[in-house]
Amino acid sequence: METKNVIIIGSGPAGYTAALYSSRAGLEPLVIEGVQPGGQLTTTTDVENFPGFPEGVMGPDLMANMKKQAARFGTQYLGTWVKDVDMSKRPFKVTCENGDEFLAKTIIISTGASAKYLGLPNEMELIGKGVSACATCDGFFYRDKVIHVVGGGDTAMEEAIFLTKFASKVYVLHRRDTLKASKPMQDRAMANEKIEFIWNTEVEEILADDTGVTGLKVKNNQSGEVTERKTDGFFLAIGHKPNTDFLNGQIKLDEQGYIVPVLPPHPDTNVAGVFACGDVQDHYYRQAISAAGSGCEAAIRAERFLEENN
Ligand code: NDP
Secondary structure: OOOEEEEOOOOHHHHHHHHHHHHHHHOEEEEEOOOOOOOHHHHOEOOOOOOOOOOEEEEEHHHHHHHHHHHHOOEEEEEEEEEEEEOOOOOOEEEEOOOOEEEEEEEEOOEEEEOOOOOOOOHHHEEOOOOOOOHHHHHHHHOOOOEEEEEOOOHHHHHHHHHOOOOOOEEEEEOEEEOOOOOOHHOOOOOOOOOEOOOEEEEEEEEOOOOOEEEEEEOOOOOOEEEEEEEOOEEEOOOOEOOOHHHHOEEEEEEOOOOOOOEEOOOOOOOEEEOOOOOOOOOOOOOOHHHHHHHHHHHHHHHHHHHHHH
């Protein structure tokens, strides 16, 4: 079985940046790209807040370029996902879905988090055409437009408040009549004149034509009444799920499943030689640039760990 210096699990901005740094350090990393190569950014269009691109850059292009840049210094890629990791002893054993097995002296986990979607039939195909799970990414495109946000937690409040910078009106659809969000966030959202709450309401269908989203068919779960609402944008804010199930309890997680760094500000996990970066350990910032920064940190920690423990 081949032994690698560094195996990077996951391939968004965190994973590719970790690959860039560790390949430039001569560590010949292997990136196991996972279910969604390139990560969440491959589901967005224009990225206008990644520094260095004054005209903006398409999310998939940014990811393709990051991948190419790390490949230039000897990064290898494998288009499968990790089924199992044995972290009980070093080197760690990594078993892939396609049957490949490797030993790894260090592991960098950058499997990200996935926005939760409602599971409506045309939801995924309308991403970028009126459906979004990221107000920071896409809010700018809704100047003077009407937006509906679904969710009742802190993310929904934060996204709704942020979207009022652009939209003419933001409706928050919530399935209950009380919010899950913290009191200060609720107060801020309720004090915002552009935000209106629609209670006890569930989305049944996203209405769309060739141009994208045009409306929503919603149901009041108390009265059973079904109505159609016009909208230009539909933002999902019903939570994120960190992709940590495959770790099978070997890495310390918080109650929501995010990896907990044990030596902040360093990206070390509770297992020596295993580091984490990007959204899999960050439910707060969740930005491409902060993920990339943490990928750099994880690679530098892995390099130092190898110097001390090789
Ligand atoms: P939460 O799990 O806290 O809230 C999810 C919300 O979405 C709930 O209101 C829930 O409804 C609703 N929801 C879930 N599934 C569905 C569904 N299928 N259909 C309709 N509605 C649904 O997730 P958040 O992302 O809001 O927050 C995650 C964590 O991050 C929290 O700990 C939060 O405090 C934190 N956070 C903090 C921020 C801050 O401090 N500034 C900003 C953003 C997040 P219901 O209430 O009925 O369960």
